[in-house]
Amino acid sequence: MIDNKFDDLQIANILSSVKTIALVGASNNWKRPSNFVMKYLQRKGYKIVPVNPKEAGKEINNELCYASLKDIPINIDMVDVFRKSDECLELAKETIKINAKVFWMQIGIFNSDANELILKNNLECIFNRCPKIEHSRIFGDLGSGGFYSKLISSKKNKLKSSGKSSGNFFKSNNLETLSIHAGTAPDPITGARSFPIYQSTAFAFDDSEHAASLFNLQENGNIYGRLSNPTTSALEQKIAALDNAVGSCCVSSGHAAQLVALYPLLNPGKKIVASSKLYGGSITQFTKTFKSFGWETDLVDITNYEEVKHAIKSKNVRALFAESLSNPEGVVSDITQLSEIAHNEGIPLIIDNTMATQAMCQPGNYGADIIIYSTTKFLSGHGNAMGGCVVDTGKFDWANNRGFEKLNEPDTSYHGIKFYETFGNLAYINFCHACALRDLGTTMSPFNAYLTLTGIETLNLRMQKHMSNAEKVANFLIKHNKVDTVSWSGFQNNKSYKLAKKYFKFGFGSVFTFSVKSGYDGAKKVVENCSLFSHLANVGDTKSLIIHPASTTHRQLSSEQREISGAGDSVIRVSIGIEHSDDIIKDLKTTLDNL
Numbered sequence: 001m002i003d004n005k006f007d008d009l010q011i012a013n014i015l016s017s018v019k020t021i022a023l024v025g026a027s028n029n030w031k032r033p034s035n036f037v038m039k040y041l042q043r044k045g046y047k048i049v050p051v052n053p054k055e056a057g058k059e060i061n062n063e064l065c066y067a068s069l070k071d072i073p074i075n076i077d078m079v080d081v082f083r084k085s086d087e088c089l090e091l092a093k094e095t096i097k098i099n100a101k102v103f104w105m106q107i108g109i110f111n112s113d114a115n116e117l118i119l120k121n122n123l124e125c126i127f128n129r130c131p132k133i134e135h136s137r138i139f140g141d142l143g144s145g146g147f148y149s150k151l152i153s154s155k156k157n158k159l160k161s162s163g164k165s166s167g168n169f170f171k172s173n174n175l176e177t178l179s180i181h182a183g184t185a186p187d188p189i190t191g192a193r194s195f196p197i198y199q200s201t202a203f204a205f206d207d208s209e210h211a212a213s214l215f216n217l218q219e220n221g222n223i224y225g226r227l228s229n230p231t232t233s234a235l236e237q238k239i240a241a242l243d244n245a246v247g248s249c250c251v252s253s254g255h256a257a258q259l260v261a262l263y264p265l266l267n268p269g270k271k272i273v274a275s276s277k278l279y280g281g282s283i284t285q286f287t288k289t290f291k292s293f294g295w296e297t298d299l300v301d302i303t304n305y306e307e308v309k310h311a312i313k314s315k316n317v318r319a320l321f322a323e324s325l326s327n328p329e330g331v332v333s334d335i336t337q338l339s340e341i342a343h344n345e346g347i348p349l350i351i352d353n354t355m356a357t358q359a360m361c362q363p364g365n366y367g368a369d370i371i372i373y374s375t376t377k378f379l380s381g382h383g384n385a386m387g388g389c390v391v392d393t394g395k396f397d398w399a400n401n402r403g404f405e406k407l408n409e410p411d412t413s414y415h416g417i418k419f420y421e422t423f424g425n426l427a428y429i430n431f432c433h434a435c436a437l438r439d440l441g442t443t444m445s446p447f448n449a450y451l452t453l454t455g456i457e458t459l460n461l462r463m464q465k466h467m468s469n470a471e472k473v474a475n476f477l478i479k480h481n482k483v484d485t486v487s488w489s490g491f492q493n494n495k496s497y498k499l500a501k502k503y504f505k506f507g508f509g510s511v512f513t514f515s516v517k518s519g520y521d522g523a524k525k526v527v528e529n530c531s532l533f534s535h536l537a538n539v540g541d542t543k544s545l546i547i548h549p550a551s552t553t554h555r556q557l558s559s560e561q562r563e564i565s566g567a568g569d570s571v572i573r574v575s576i577g578i579e580h581s582d583d584i585i586k587d588l589k590t591t592l593d594n595l
Helices: 008-017 033-043 085-097 112-120 131-139 175-181 208-215 230-242 254-262 280-287 289-293 305-311 335-344 419-440 446-456 459-479 497-503 519-529 559-564 581-593
Strands: 020-024 047-051 078-081 102-105 124-126 247-251 271-275 296-300 317-323 349-352 370-373 388-392 483-486 511-516 545-547 571-575
Touching (some): 008 124, 020 033, 033 047, 033 208, 033 419, 078 085, 102 112, 112 124, 131 419, 175 230, 175 459, 230 247, 230 388, 254 370, 254 419, 271 280, 280 289, 280 296, 296 305, 317 335, 388 419, 459 483, 459 511, 459 581, 511 519, 519 545, 519 571, 519 581
Parallel strands (some): 020 047, 078 102, 102 124, 271 296, 349 370
Antiparallel strands (some): 247 388, 370 388, 483 511, 511 571, 545 571
16 A cells, blocks of 8 residues: 555645646546546536546536646646556656646555656645545535544634635644544534534435435435434544544444444455454354354454464455453453454454543554444443444555455446445445445434534543542452452553553553452342442443343353353453542442452
8 A cells, every 4th residue: 555644734725725626537437436536526616627638629527628738728726647657757747837736646546756756846746645535534514424634623614615625724633632623613504512413314415416426425425314414424523533543434333333344344254353352242243143144253362363363364354353452351452463463464453442442542553454432331421322433544455455345346336336446545434334334224323423422522531530440449359358350451460461551541441350259149249239330231331330241241152151251150340430439449348248
């Protein structure tokens, strides 16, 4: 994959300043990416001049086509190239001659000599990017589908009527700021500062051409509530920003996120390799339910790297899956090591980051390609909104690794377009929206999206309190004479301690397990007799929660599977809330003392 690290502010300024664009290699075939780009940019107010010697003298999208750049009779601000890389040097020379300001090489196109020549002449050069995708990502309206640039704005008039920036952008890499501002500029119509709930099942089109563009995936926007919603899109943008990712797709639950994440990658007969240290419901979904799709799962000890390497050697494997911090035992995955193993075999690494959240860990910084959340947990944070999210870091090369047919072969439901060819590093997350949500129907409700947007604003503060309380509770439990073991990764003798110090910004997790010496019946008694802890099947709430996994969340598993996943008969799972730590400890002490 061509390295093309450009500052979003640079791209925003380019797309804000140029008015006329010569599109070299323009096609009259509406299914081709060049036609997509031309049509989109025209609708956004740009003057597009097609250049193609085979179509010279004809019209493409109602614009006269020219044989070469020098034949164009008007001033050109930017040249956008849909030609082979080895043709770009001559095109760069022509760009300089016509006094254009920007030379832009499309996705997959790069010529170092052309780049050097353009920069030497004090012009701007962009490569391996698409102006349509960049415009949609940076200036996207409320239907932009979760593609986010980390450029934020407190102004309601962020966009001019032409769709180009008015310059009111602020850039931040700080999670506290992004948690509050990313994706949620003031409502452009009313100026409402709290992002609205768009409680609508469908959305009106501007005209027939606009409707066709949306259904053809030529333009982003809202069609029907199953596919997208402005409130949900705002949440997708916020979560993508927190993970420094290119985009995300919000869905109805954490389990739905796992289904949608794997759908673009798997066909019948294909498989994933997953950690055996997973939430019990995930193990059931992976090993039983997914078999109905013809998908297979091999569970492995994710800390045994030779076992992992051996398992993914199979040519049918399409992904490696693990939790950054496992539920319930608190095992920490070595994300960098797993990433290297996965990438050596040409498959993506998928990390479920639900227990840690971006406040503690950003898996994409360590090599994860896809990140999954149950937003029901810490992101929402208040136990009042179901949801899940699939995050795409945009770093995996879907074209040059193991076969990912859905992303690289013609999609008959969209007139034969190829997602990777058309959308580049947004291919995967576009497929999640355009195909997975369309057909699986795992849609997040706009009200749950709104509640989660609100919850994320205090994520960083809440996580610090969760971690502080968890440390005090874990240290109390390890000293109690009725307690046998405590799985909290913050103990220096825990084998996950060094990894937690490496990957987590603060704390060691507030969801962990402890086992009691009185076995299965004693564990159930502890759960039943707590007065402050809520006995329920959830984690990541502001309230402290407790459950006995062997008789509830992991009940479907065999005794052997429960032991492997860290949910043995005497094990109790706690999710430490943000109450006063003295009260949390008092409740546990009273219950344990009475065993």
